[in-house]
Amino acid sequence: MGLRGEAAIVGIAEYPHQRRYEGPRKFTLEQWSELTALALQDAGLEAGDVDGLVCSDIRESGMFTPATVVEYLGQPVNFAERIDLGGATAVGMVWRAAAAIELGICDVVVCALPALPIPSNPNPGPVDPQRFFQSSSPNWGSPQAEFDIPYGNLAQNAGYAMIAQRYAAEFGYDPEIMAKLVADQRANGALNPNAAFYGKPVSVADVLGSKMIADPLRMLEIVMPVAGGGAVVLAAREVAERCRHRGAYVTGFGEHLTIKTPTYAEDMCRTPVGPASEQAFAMAGLTPRDVDAAEIYDCYTITVLLTLEDAGFCGKGEGMAFIRDHDLRCAGDFPVNTHGGQLGMGQAGAAGGMTQVVEAARQVMGRAGERQVAGCDTVYVSGTGGVMSEQSALLLQGG
Amino acid sequence: MSIELERPLPRPTPTSRPFWDGLQEGRVRLQRCDDCGAWVFYPRNRCHRCLSAALTWHDVSGAATLYTFTIARQPTSPHFAGDVPQYLAVVELAEGVRLTSTLVDVDESRIRVGMALAPVFEPVDDDLTMLRFRPA
Ligand SMILES: [Zn+2]
Numbered sequence: 001m002g003l004r005g006e007a008a009i010v011g012i013a014e015y016p017h018q019r020r021y022e023g024p025r026k027f028t029l030e031q032w033s034e035l036t037a038l039a040l041q042d043a044g045l046e047a048g049d050v051d052g053l054v055c056s057d058i059r060e061s062g063m064f065t066p067a068t069v070v071e072y073l074g075q076p077v078n079f080a081e082r083i084d085l086g087g088a089t090a091v092g093m094v095w096r097a098a099a100a101i102e103l104g105i106c107d108v109v110v111c112a113l114p115a116l117p118i119p120s121n122p123n124p125g126p127v128d129p130q131r132f133f134q135s136s137s138p139n140w141g142s143p144q145a146e147f148d149i150p151y152g153n154l155a156q157n158a159g160y161a162m163i164a165q166r167y168a169a170e171f172g173y174d175p176e177i178m179a180k181l182v183a184d185q186r187a188n189g190a191l192n193p194n195a196a197f198y199g200k201p202v203s204v205a206d207v208l209g210s211k212m213i214a215d216p217l218r219m220l221e222i223v224m225p226v227a228g229g230g231a232v233v234l235a236a237r238e239v240a241e242r243c244r245h246r247g248a249y250v251t252g253f254g255e256h257l258t259i260k261t262p263t264y265a266e267d268m269c270r271t272p273v274g275p276a277s278e279q280a281f282a283m284a285g286l287t288p289r290d291v292d293a294a295e296i297y298d299c300y301t302i303t304v305l306l307t308l309e310d311a312g313f314c315g316k317g318e319g320m321a322f323i324r325d326h327d328l329r330c331a332g333d334f335p336v337n338t339h340g341g342q343l344g345m346g347q348a349g350a351a352g353g354m355t356q357v358v359e360a361a362r363q364v365m366g367r368a369g370e371r372q373v374a375g376c377d378t379v380y381v382s383g384t385g386g387v388m389s390e391q392s393a394l395l396l397q398g399g
Numbered sequence: 400m401s402i403e404l405e406r407p408l409p410r411p412t413p414t415s416r417p418f419w420d421g422l423q424e425g426r427v428r429l430q431r432c433d434d435c436g437a438w439v440f441y442p443r444n445r446c447h448r449c450l451s452a453a454l455t456w457h458d459v460s461g462a463a464t465l466y467t468f469t470i471a472r473q474p475t476s477p478h479f480a481g482d483v484p485q486y487l488a489v490v491e492l493a494e495g496v497r498l499t500s501t502l503v504d505v506d507e508s509r510i511r512v513g514m515a516l517a518p519v520f521e522p523v524d525d526d527l528t529m530l531r532f533r534p535a
Pocket of ligand 1: 436
């Protein structure tokens with residue numbers, strides 16, 4: 001079952017992530033073409049090499065997104081997908097691109113998630129009330145609109161906080177250990193020039209002293225919205241071998257969806273990234289012990305804790321001890337989110353998960369500079385969309 | 400920026416109408432699958448276990464326990480700016496189904512996962528009653 005490991009990430013591009021974006025504003029399509037050009041250049045490929053594309057929504061069009069992007073880029077493709085998996089989108093893009101390449105229907109696939117601000121509209125329409133509901137649907141007939149939103153359970157913070165509170169009741173909870181997780185990741189982010197918190201580490205005391213947002217989650221355990229975005233180019237092995245950098249081959253993936261709102265989860269503390277990761281490891285013929293670094297989707301600290309457990313890096317209920325006993329920094333014994341994660345980079349909307357993919361490729365390519373994990377050959381990546389409702393996993397390995 | 404937004408209210412559908420009508424009468428009603436026995440919440444047209452269409456409404460006690468909670472110290476959206484702190488709850492009814500609600504008449508320091516809860520029928524207007532919970 002699965003991939004043979006014949007497709008690799010060969011090029012990457014990433015906008016510096018900034019809390020206050022001061023550069024020129026660009027439409028999503030303009031960012032798409034820019035990121036594509038940068039990623040192809042990084043790989044040593046040319047525009048005409050592209051024959052596949054994976055996108056998500058763009059601000060300029062509500063539908064026909066792939067065709068709109070293809071036309072703008074001027075690159076006809078044999079394979080086009082639009083992914084709607086929230087924070088799991090980036091990982092979902094990469095495995096679909098690898099699968100399409102292995103099917104032989106395309107050789108070079110671009111996956112981009114632009115997230116810089118677009119130009120201010122000189123003729124703005126009325127404010128869309130939908131925006132106040134963030135990721136929750138207020139449409140009539142939406143179960144959320146009827147049974148969750150009216151009670152105030154919407155957006156992300158409350159759902160993740162309730163998962164953390166349940167975890168605390170079942171397995172125990174140590175705020176200092178969660179603060180240590182943030183401090184380790186922010187130490188990594190402090191070394192990353194593309195991170196919003198470049199040069200800005202925090203201490204355990206800083207995290208514990210930050211404002212309580214939704215018990216037990218504090219401000220510094222929650223991602224900060226930023227401008228950013230990134231892209232990767234994947235290529236078939238025979239193309240990858242001609243590229244400028246060592247390829248990061250996709251040897252395993254998994255994806256699992258269960259619910260939209262965690263109220264209806266069978267078990268809030270056993271998350272979909274479990275089955276997704278199990279499939280990814282089995283496909284790659286690897287175990288969690290084989291991993292040199294883990295780039296774990298980190299919208300909140302609780303997401304990392306549960307992913308460490310459910311992906312099998314430690315047992316259920318052992319995540320707190322695992323974080324306490326391991327040095328998660330780049331030079332540590334178990335490097336996690338070597339780019340700082342989204343807690344260190346900032347979260348550029350649904351593009352946040354692309355930072356984990358880009359950094360994983362960078363590490364396998366040996367291009368992470370001060371953050372480079374020595375002898376890094378195998379990297380685990382996870383993606384999380386919604387409130388632990390749709391999750392994905394990826395294994396990248398040097399060719 | 401201060402935004403005054405109307406509180407979003409449930410808009411019953413033909414399928415869910417018996418649930419909301421039950422609350423108007425001070426009763427908690429759930430669907431149960433005649434074929435596999437599963438209790439179903441939220442209301443659906445088919446069973447979420449076996450996809451059977453044979454669902455029947457039953458009155459239940461409303462007795463529940465607290466599966467989890469959070470205390471939102473910042474409003475979860477501008478609509479709830481006046482409700483902070485929000486005592487958001489996931490409540491497990493005795494039948495095993497879970498629902499989203501909020502806790503009322505509760506001392507914040509006494510909220511515990513697993514605590515016993517009783518239903519509170521809170522009239523919103525002539526046509527709508529919301530289901531909240533208090534310590535039993
Ligand atoms: Zn059934």
